[in-house]
Amino acid sequence: MIEAINVSKSFGDNLVLDNVSVRFDPGMCNLIIGQSGSGKTVLMKCLVGLFEIDSGKVLYDERVFSKMSFDEMRMIRQEIGMLFQGGALFDSMTVEENVIFPLTMFTGQTMAEKVERANFCLSRVRLENVNKLFPAELSGGMKKRVAIARAIALNPKYLFCDEPNSGLDPLTANVIDKLISEITQEYNITTVVNTHDMNSVIEIGDKISYIHQGKLWWEGDKDSILKSDNAELNEFVFATELTRKLK
Amino acid sequence: MIKGFLFHIGRYILLMRQVFKKPEKQSIFIRQIMVEVDNLGVDSVGIVAFLSTFMGAVLCIQTAFNIDTPLIPLYTIGFVTRQSVVLEFSPTIISLILAGKVGSRVASELGTMRVTEQIDAIEIIGINPATYLIFPKIVAAVIVNPILILMSMIMAILGGWMAGIFTGLVASSEYVYGIKAFFESYDIVYAMIKTVVFAFLIVSISGYHGFYTKGGAFEVGTSSTKGVVHSSIAIIVFNLILTNLLLS
Ligand SMILES: Nc1ncnc2c1ncn2[C@@H]1O[C@H](COP(=O)(O)OP(=O)(O)OP(=O)(O)O)[C@@H](O)[C@H]1O
Ligand SMILES: [Mg+2]
Numbered sequence: 001m002i003e004a005i006n007v008s009k010s011f012g013d014n015l016v017l018d019n020v021s022v023r024f025d026p027g028m029c030n031l032i033i034g035q036s037g038s039g040k041t042v043l044m045k046c047l048v049g050l051f052e053i054d055s056g057k058v059l060y061d062e063r064v065f066s067k068m069s070f071d072e073m074r075m076i077r078q079e080i081g082m083l084f085q086g087g088a089l090f091d092s093m094t095v096e097e098n099v100i101f102p103l104t105m106f107t108g109q110t111m112a113e114k115v116e117r118a119n120f121c122l123s124r125v126r127l128e129n130v131n132k133l134f135p136a137e138l139s140g141g142m143k144k145r146v147a148i149a150r151a152i153a154l155n156p157k158y159l160f161c162d163e164p165n166s167g168l169d170p171l172t173a174n175v176i177d178k179l180i181s182e183i184t185q186e187y188n189i190t191t192v193v194n195t196h197d198m199n200s201v202i203e204i205g206d207k208i209s210y211i212h213q214g215k216l217w218w219e220g221d222k223d224s225i226l227k228s229d230n231a232e233l234n235e236f237v238f239a240t241e242l243t244r245k246l247k
Numbered sequence: 248m249i250k251g252f253l254f255h256i257g258r259y260i261l262l263m264r265q266v267f268k269k270p271e272k273q274s275i276f277i278r279q280i281m282v283e284v285d286n287l288g289v290d291s292v293g294i295v296a297f298l299s300t301f302m303g304a305v306l307c308i309q310t311a312f313n314i315d316t317p318l319i320p321l322y323t324i325g326f327v328t329r330q331s332v333v334l335e336f337s338p339t340i341i342s343l344i345l346a347g348k349v350g351s352r353v354a355s356e357l358g359t360m361r362v363t364e365q366i367d368a369i370e371i372i373g374i375n376p377a378t379y380l381i382f383p384k385i386v387a388a389v390i391v392n393p394i395l396i397l398m399s400m401i402m403a404i405l406g407g408w409m410a411g412i413f414t415g416l417v418a419s420s421e422y423v424y425g426i427k428a429f430f431e432s433y434d435i436v437y438a439m440i441k442t443v444v445f446a447f448l449i450v451s452i453s454g455y456h457g458f459y460t461k462g463g464a465f466e467v468g469t470s471s472t473k474g475v476v477h478s479s480i481a482i483i484v485f486n487l488i489l490t491n492l493l494l495s
Binding site: 045048050070074075077078080082084086088089090091101102104105106 | 375
């Protein structure tokens with residue numbers, strides 16, 4: 001379980017997160033939704049400690065993460081898998097080396113075991129025969145999928161995905177959504193997903209937190225989101241013809 | 248201005264404290280040093296050899312032209328060339344060249360990794376990115392630069408020898424006699440101490456600028472320039488300090 005309590009973050013005069021308190025439970029896909037620029041990425045980076053928060057607390061299973069020293073944080077980070085919005089693959093390494101990297105650093109596995117694990121993770125994101133390619137040789141969506149494979153390589157206890165399926169075709173996007181949801185239940189992971197894709201919301205939204213103007217505006221799940229009478233939320237949810245029809 | 252300078256010095260020292268932590272895995276660390284030796288060292292052999300040979304030749308010819316009285320023996324040419332090369336040209340000038348070559352490479356590599364969130368990704372995996380990325384580069388430069396500088400000395404002296412013979416300004420025997428004359432091994436020690444300090448300055452300062460790049464491709468360029476300029480300035484300043492400490 002991850003908890004953010006009264007978290008605020010600003011960049012200069014720009015108050016991006018305003019007293020956000022939110023809880024993410026294990027075995028569930030916790031979605032953070034909101035318009036572009038609403039602060040989803042900033043919230044996620046505050047949760048994992050890449051941004052220092054101005055006030056408030058972040059807890060990982062009762063451990064006060066936001067007060068930890070860099071070295072204490074590293075211990076918890078070994079239990080974290082994260083997919084960055086831009087993929088953030090190591091461009092000096094091949095696909096296989098990227099996925100193997102966390103295994104090399106933190107397990108005593110033999111090369112054969114590591115390659116087997118990498119192939120397993122890559123096959124789960126439907127990537128085959130790309131092991132020896134470099135990130136520069138991949139399409140945008142393929143990069144994203146390699147990044148997911150890397151994030152799940154170490155069987156993380158906490159999984160963060162910043163827009164896992166932006167830039168993917170609907171079919172692959174759906175595969176990724178299902179994968180995230182499956183492994184979340186299978187390994188009882190605390191999963192946090194940033195998205196503005198309503199398909200994902202309907203597909204895997206076990207718990208949904210809507211961020212608007214830096215505040216936590218609404219919370220619910222995939223069923224209640226379509227029935228809410230929150231005006232700002234509805235503006236976001238029913239922005240397209242398709243979702244209006246769904247209603 | 249002064250505030251900015253102190254800010255950078257403070258942050259630089261804090262970064263260095265992160266850099267010199269125990270690496271996560273010894274075997275990976277060794278492998279990375281090898282890679283960096285290749286990237287930063289082997290890659291520079293050609294340019295160092297080329298520059299040194301030509302500069303040695305020029306030093307020899309200039310010295311020869313400045314000796315216009317028969318009272319000064321011709322072997323002085325060999326002696327002066329050797330002293331200039333060993334004391335100043337190879338350790339300082341070649342280090343400045345390497346600051347341009349190695350510094351821009353290190354700063355832009357780390358800067359690109361920063362702006363594409365690769366450094367964040369390393370941090371999230373639970374690895375200390377400063378140790379993982381910068382430590383092996385510093386070790387590699389500290390190992391490889393002295394070798395490059397020794398090679399530079401040899402090439403420069405050889406260049407001088409060839410120039411002396413081809414121009415007929417000094418005979419081989421006299422030049423060689425000059426090269427061996429009044430030789431003090433402490434000069435080499437002094438040159439090597441300078442080289443090692445400069446190697447550290449080049450990689451740590453340009454690494455610092457790369458590591459703290461903010462923004463995008465444009466800022467990577469800015470960091471790379473800053474890395475080169477600031478490590479060159481540091482080399483010049485430390486050259487004076489070390490010369491004072493070691494030769495007086
Ligand atoms: N490093 C930073 N420095 C300064 N301001 C930042 C930084 N990162 C984000 N911001 C600001 O924070 C706000 C929220 O940005 P954020 O990236 O969290 O949006 P987002 O919800 O993830 O949007 P998107 O859906 O487009 O990814 C923006 O106004 C942005 O300008
Ligand atoms: Mg974002």
